[in-house]
Amino acid sequence: MLRYIIFAPLAGAVINWLVGRRLRNERFIGLVACASVGVSTLIAFYLAFKSNGALHIGEPNDTTPIMDHLWTWIQVGSFRADFGLAMDRLSGIYALFVTFVGLLIHIFATGYMRGDGGYYRFFAYLNLFMFAMLTLVLADNFLLMFVGWEGVGLCSYLLIGFYLDKEEAAPAAKKAFIANRVGDWGFILGLMLIFFTTGSISFFDKSSLGVKSALQTIATMPIDGFGWHAIFAGGITSIAVLLFIGAIGKSAQIPLFVWLPDAMAGPTPVSALIHAATMVTAGVYMVVRCSAIYTHAPTAMFIVAITGAATALFAATIGIAQNDIKKVLAYSTISQLGYMFLACGMGAFVAAIFHVMTHAFFKAQLFLGSGSVINGMHHEQDMRRMGGLRKYMPVTWLTMCAGWLAICGVPIFAGFFSKDEILWKTWSASGSGMPPGFGKALWFIGAVTALLTAVYMTRLMVMTFWGKERFHVAQIDNLRDENHAQGHAQVNNLRHTPHESPLSMTIPLIVLAVLSTVGGLVGVPYAISSLTGGHPENYFEQTLEPAISAVPNTTSNSAEAANQLRWLSPPPQPVDGKPAFAPTQESNGGEAIPSAAEISQERLFALISVAIALLGIGIGWLMFQSQPLRQMPRLLENKYYVDEIYDAAIINPIHVGSRVGLWKLFDVGVIDGLIHDLGRAVIDFGKTIRYMQIGFVRAYAAIILAGALIIIGYFAYNGAHVLRFLVR
């Protein structure tokens, strides 16, 4: 039954492409698209929550996945890759929110894309994307996951470049695909290295088919040492670093993040679905799925954590200076993805997935809300021309407030719990081999980023919804992004006033707002829930932790050591459910109850997070409420000139090298020159031979003589013996 989750959207895509093109009936196309995703959602929920479902409600230690083997795809020698699906706890959670948020976005898009000439094409691509994303998530081996990985990259390309008449869409699509491809290089190498090391590329043991789990094999290998040499040694650290390079490309971390802001050239539902909620989190999914690999490679985790933290801070600094509403959200996405990787790097995989889920809710909400704003403003995207919209678009305003408070980290909204957990686990981390104070330093970067997040999100909200209405002003000084806004600016400012969006768009907004508000309550940490008599492990942790390896302790595997790492999951359990060693915790199946000192410290940090959030909101309000058009530093507004640096350092040399070196020098000079010289040689040869038939009698005579000489010479040389006979 698992297969229908991925094949329903594929069928929807095919139907939309073949039939929808003929019919051109928007209602039909929208219905097919949403229904196919709806089918996937229903099946996913059913399979997850049924009595023996993927999430194993009520059986904490059982992590056997639901598997569906479709066919054996490749079997060459000892290499085996199946087209097989598996929904275990991790992919189950992912499938749930991917399908549900995807469904909401599909519904939103039926309203947003109304009137577009490529309606059928859009929904065909969107369904194709769902197919690829679900394949990625539900795959049971690396190669099939890579198929989905590439598929989402392809659909991202198709959808970013959806507007055929928008000049910046096609280069943005190319940029996205190429940046992804650079990352895929690492992914493929990592995949090969995994096969080379373990002899298998499957995630799970499938003993009936004779397939062993690669992750299980790695989990039993010794832990790599910490140091730069480990990266190039060809061991587990190399695998981890190579896979992470793939994640850098897909999830837009430094240095391959440059495609994500440009990808905002696509339609807003695309930005919401692909570049906020689902595709960009595929990198996080992959890292968490390979948690067995990463926990055995401390150098890799170090790199992951540093990259995540740096990206988070970097993107946040750029985000506060952007004027396009979608670009602010794009950089915000990059920043939040940095948080997720920071969590992974510090060993808090559960917290990372929790943040993925809550981020899907509030970021999709924010993107769809911005889409609603853009739609209401008749495709005006520059925030400097908005203002005071809250009385024209109340539903959009209220729902975006929910998303805004969630991303800032205000309790009880969803973002607070997930972000706070990441920050707490960063502060209190003490993994094997990490430099001392590492966690504290990264916590500080995370805290500054949280502050900046609150500031720029408040700026976005204030500039858009509060203050004076600026959309009547025809001209604003130093406008920069002209292309799309210019055409509408003159028209809109004179004729239309902003209006609220239709029901097809507002209902998903409301649903997502509700999720942004209450979606975090499944992951309330014990430090807070203990105030109200909660379980040592919250619902989310209970579900997910047994399926993820923990950072092993360097000292020993004794009970005391296990108790020291109470903020992590219980001692590592292999994925197929058999425990590696006896758990030492209480019978409630979760972790040991943390000590009182730890709880109070965690509560303190929660308060600090709240304070940071409120401080950021306050700063943003004060700075921008009175002066919405306050000029931000040019360096940040121009995104540190990263694109220009890449152009100069990498792109242009390649262009010039190709044009001058490969084309002019080699192709035209050597290869064409070879052909030309060959031809000229033939012509010259012909010119010489021409003299043989020139018409001059004397020349003919000379040639006859030459031929005669040759024959005479031959006989003279060979016949000398004969002559000797004759004369004797």
Add this chain to the structure above:
Amino acid sequence: MLALLFILFAGMAIGCAISMVAQRNPLYSAISLIGVFISLACLYVTLSAPFIAAVQVIVYAGAIMVLVVFVIMLLNVDQPERQPRRLRSLVPIAVGLAAILFAEAAFIIFFVQQAPLTPTHSISNVGLTSSIGTGLFTSYLLPFEITSILLLMAIVGAMSLARRGGLIRPRVDGGEKGTNNRQ
């Protein structure tokens, strides 16, 4: 004695031959060629072939060269050969090829000399007219007859080639006197 004669006549022959090739005026070339023929005839005599020597002088020098001189005079080739020279490269090529030819000939001669051979000291009777006549009319009769036919062909050919009006004369239709009044 014979060697001296040989050297004398050989020198004359070579000298006249070179002169013949080097002269621009074809008439002088013809005269030089006659000189070659005469020196060759003398050589034939030293080789005890008197009949051949006589025939050489009569036929070659007396008939063929006279004919050639007639044609030269007839065609009035006085104009100098100062036209634009084409195929300039042919001269060195010709010299080269000739050198190769001579080298090959020398090579062959070298091997021939390997064979022991007794030179003639006494005058033999091989070249007497009677022996030639005997050979010509007995064992070489067929070539003799064919040669005469060849001469006939040559006469006919020469006549038809050189006739004024071309090789094939269009048949003038003289039968129709009454039909064609235009003159």
Add this chain to the structure above:
Amino acid sequence: MNMAPQLSWYLALSAVLFTIGVVGVLVKRNVISMFMCIELMLNAVNLTFVAFSSFFRDVSGQLFVFIVMTVAAAEAAVGLGIIISIFRNRESLDVDDSSVLKL
């Protein structure tokens, strides 16, 4: 006076004459001159035949010379007839003007 001339001397002389004739055929531009050089070549061959006939005391060499002379005469007649025809057509005795036999 040192010794009698060897066969090889005659053959060498013949080769020299033949070579000179070859050079003449290729170098001379006047048709009649070219023809005369061909006659020279024929005579060189005649000398070879006579030399062999003398040194091997075989008469057939001289008979062949006889026939060669006859053929040379016939050839002279016909060849000069051709030359006259060519002259009639082209008004020139330059053999390079008769370069029609080309592609």
